[in-house]
Amino acid sequence: MKKIRTIIFVALLIGILFGISGVINHVYLKKSNMVTGREENLAGLQKEEDNTIDLLVLGDSESYTSISTMMLWKEDGISSYIGAQSGQQIQETYYMLKQALQTQKPKLVMLETHVLFRDNAGMDAYRSVMEENAMYHFSVFRYHNIWKRLLSSNIGDDRQFFKGFRVRDSVAPYDGGDYMQETTVKKQMTGFVKNYLQQIIDICKENDIPILFYSAPSPVNYNYQKHNTLIEYTENAGIPYVDLNMMTSELGIDWTKDTLDHGDHLNIYGAQKVTKYMRKYLEENYNLPDHRGQQKYKDWDVLEDQYEKRLLTLKV
Amino acid sequence: MAYHTTLFLFVFLPLALICYHFAPQKWRGYVLIGFSYLFFWMNSKELLAYLIGTTLLTHHIGIWLDGLTIKEANAEAEEKKQIKKQRKRVLLLGIVILLGVLISMKYQNFIGLNASRVAEHFSIRYSFDPVAIVLPLGISFYTLQAIGYMVDVYWKKIEADYSLEKTALFLSFFPQIMEGPICRYSDTADTLYKKSPLKLENLQHGSLRIVWGLFKKIVIADRLAVVVKTVFDSYADYHGIIIVVAALAYTIQLYMEFSGAIDMVIGTGVMFGVKLPENFRQPFFAENASGFWRRWHITLGVWFKEYIFYPVSVSKIVKKWNRYGRKNVGKYWTKIVTSAVALFPVWLCNGIWHGPRWSYIFYGMYYFTLIMIGILLEPIRKKVLQTLHINPKQLWYRALQFVKLMVIVITGELFFRADSLRIGVRMFRSIFQDFQPSILFDGNLLNLGIDNLDFMVILVGCMIVLLVDLMKEKKVALTEKLEHWRLPIRWSVYYGLILAVIIFGAYGEGYQVIDLIYAGF
Known part of the structure; x- marks a missing residue:
């Protein structure tokens, strides 16, 4: 009897956690700005109407500072979303993709590659996997602080969040010169990263989603050793790869103006140059539909207006 | 990996419980030792050798002492004297080696740097280069346990354990290796070696106690940590x-x-059917500083009392003083001097035990001074109470005592937490600069890293803990009482506690993982 009672107790507890997670996912995350900070992009995915995102960009801060979703929308009507967090790790990227696929059917996944070179290994990595897994199934663990937003009177309105892209206009120049000096040396990825990367690729394959690797220009985070590794990996895996670090002149990147933190990340000026190039690349290689003018995407135009107004204040 | 981490709670502990459950009874001790060494290794890697070394030494000294005890019992009077001396030498050997390792690892830099400062003062050529030393997990805890065991065998309070398995388990048991409690052999041996099968009841009680601990740690302490750090x-x-x-x-x-x-x-101990000693007994309900320390970190206090205070109190020199003092200076002053002589090493060791810092030594001396003042003034206090017909059990008197105790404890903790004694003194002095209580209400507190909702959670959390502590103080057996409540109410309490930890816990976005403070000692 005691055993049965214990089983019922545990089952009920799981039910309660599942219930609270459901309420968070389906009620609170649908509202504006319930989650801010690092989890904002992940929570924002829940707000998107089902099956509206065609291009899903994954990665860490290099991705949400390099691809302007609003520019893609304005110029080509591509509905894109950036599923990224600062310092995102490969296992977080994996769960970000799984989360996205619950409600979306993207036609292309773009993976910013900096996430592949984090020193992910050992006990901490496995602890993080366990926690990510728990948070994926029970979002109450991830968004448990949402009660604060509910009780707080100043929830505020939409800020500088444009489908995962963040407008940053600060300038802190990079003056370290050429950072892509040719070598045959390779920077190794850890076995843990390779394992999760393979799982990401497998999920994309299972869902018939092509995957594209790209490396955002960043003197702080990229070098030829990483380039060599990525070239070898993508050639073996048959995955297209664009290393924008190899074409900064072609892109017109000016390191005295286009970086916000001495070559670590691009600012809005750099992001516009990268997006301009990627637009062309996507047009030539993928057939992503133009959704402009469609009823389902009306709010994208509203957001794009806000984006333009924001750019006007920056005189971009 | 500490006790509040997901890795411990959801992987390590369940795995240990499963392996323990399915192991045959005679192998259960080895399962616990295996998991204890794994726990140690996960935290300290190859420094596990120190724990194993301590275990082998303690085990061997115990057997050696026991052998000599048997020999002593059968010896002639003259030979007995020799064996007694030999026993003392064996014990000293064990203590010197264990303390030597502890001192060389934990205090080497402190001693060296201070020696070089003294040398510099006297213009003596000596310089010391600090060495980077990583301490083995729980060295301050298991060393005291090992010494306690050897001394108990020496005092013939217990018989030495001839089973290495048992000594190894006594010193390494993973639930207590990191933060104590510092167990005496006689406290834990019975249940630790019983290797009882897992019982559902124990698992339930153990889980409840763990969740209660998590509530205190994650909901309250980790929120306050932000303010403290700021x-x-x-x-x-x-x-x-x-x-x-x-x-x-x-x-x-x-x-x-x-x-x-x-x-x-x-x-965690309860889950394995092991009864570990309590380390806290509502310390803030104590009457004075001395009482506070009988309720705070109890097992450390008991260890110092057993192995420092008593031996000093009954030492030849103190006995001689007692005889001399009673005849020449009176009972009162004899007691004062005896107390000072016995308490001084206790509080010095208490301070130093926490780490190689002058602020910790000051902390120990601070309590030594306060307790000595208490002993000095005790007759006057009694006289005043008698003359003014004050009942010390009256509420206003108790309230006054509480305020006094809080001032003492909070001041002590200020020095304890400050990065150095100099900083502690500076912070203490700065209290009296521009002291404006109005700051508490003008929103300034919200600049300390947490918002008003966090303060609210802390307040409610503290009130819940206070309520539970009050009931414990009134000897209410809460767990047993809870079991007699109707199921829906009982389960609501359990679910409420679990959900409070999950929802109001200071973890994830916006908070940092805070390591266990005492694991650093």
């Missing part, structure tokens, strides 16, 4: 009442964290 890391930017707030926050943080961790430790 002020103590930038102490020069703060003064007046904010320093008092930070010291109070640290006092509560330390209590919630340490007692919470001990709840998790004891709860």
Whole structure:
């Protein structure tokens, strides 16, 4: 009897956690700005109407500072979303993709590659996997602080969040010169990263989603050793790869103006140059539909207006 | 990997429980040792050799002492004297080696640097280069346990254990290796070696105690940690009442964290059917500083009492003084001197035990001074109470005592937490600069890293803990009482506690993972 009672107790507890997670996912995350900070992009995915995102960009801060979703929308009507967090790790990227696929059917996944070179290994990595897994199934663990937003009177309105892209206009120049000096040396990825990367690729394959690797220009985070590794990996895996670090002149990147933190990340000026190039690349290689003018995407135009107004204040 | 981490709670502990459950009874001890060494290795890697070395030494000294005891019993009078001396030498050998390792690892830099300062003062050529030393997990805890065991065998309080398995388990048992409690052999041996099968009832009680510990640690202590870190890391930017707030926050943080961790430790022990000694007994309800220390970190206090205070109190020199003093200076002064002689090493060791810092030594001496003042003034206090017909059990008197105790404890913790004695003194002095209580209400507190909702959670959390402590103080057996409540109410309490930890816990976005404070000692 005691055993049965214990089983019922545990089952009920799981039910309660599942219930609270459901309420968070389906009620609170649908509202504006319930989650801010690092989890904002992940929570924002829940707000998107089902099956509206065609291009899903994954990665860490290099991705949400390099691809302007609003520019893609304005110029080509591509509905894109950036599923990224600062310092995102490969296992977080994996769960970000799984989360996205619950409600979306993207036609292309773009993976910013900096996430592949984090020193992910050992006990901490496995602890993080366990926690990510728990948070994926029970979002109450991830968004448990949402009660604060509910009780707080100043929830505020939409800020500088444009489908995962963040407008940053600060300038802190990079003056370290050429950072892509040719070598045959390779920077190794850890076995843990390779394992999760393979799982990401497998999920994309299972869902018939092509995957594209790209490396955002960043003197702080990229070098030829990483380039060599990525070239070898993508050639073996048959995955297209664009290393924008190899074409900064072609892109017109000016390191005295286009970086916000001495070559670590691009600012809005750099992001516009990268997006301009990627637009062309996507047009030539993928057939992503133009959704402009469609009823389902009306709010994208509203957001794009806000984006333009924001750019006007920056005189971009 | 500490007791409050997901890795411990959801992987390590369940795995240990499963392996223990399915192992045959005679192998269960080895399963626990295996998991204890794995726990140690996960935290300290190859430094596990120190624990194994300590185990082998303690085991061997115990057997050696026991052998000599048997020999002594059958020996002639003259030979007995020799064996007694030999026993003392064997014990000293064990203690010197264990303390030698502890001192060389934990205090080497402190001693060397201070020696070089003294040398410099006297213009003696000596310089010391600090060495980077990583301490083995729980060395301050298991060393005391090992010494206690050897001394108990020497005093013939217990018989030495001839089973290496048992000595190894006694010194390494993973729930208590990191933060104590510092167990005496006679406290834990019975249940530890019983290798009882897992019982559902124990698992339930243990889980409840663990969740209660998590509540104290994650909901209250880790929130307060933000305030404490903000002020103590930038102490020069703060003064007046904010320093008092930070010291109070640290006092509560330390209590919630340490007692919470001990709840998790004891709860884990209960799951395996092992009864570990309590380390806290509502310390803030004590009447004075001395009483506070009988309720705070109890097992450390008991260890010092057993192995330092008593031996000094009954030492030849103190006995001689007692005889001389009673005849020549009177009972009162004899007691004062005896207490001072016996308490001084206790409080010096208490301070030093926490780490190689002058601020910890000051902390020990601070309590030594306060307790000595208490002993000195005791007759006057009694006389005043008698003359003014004051009943010390009256509420206003108790309230006054509580305020006095809080001032003492909070001041002590201010020095304890400060990065150095110099900083502690500076912070203490800055309390009296521009002391404005109005700051508490003008929103300044919200600049200390947490918002008003966090403060609300801390307040409610503290009230819940206070309520539970009050009931414990009134000897209400809460767990048993809870079991007699109707199922829906009982389960609501359990679910409420679990959900409070999950929802109001200071973890994830916006908070940092806070290591267990006492694991650093």
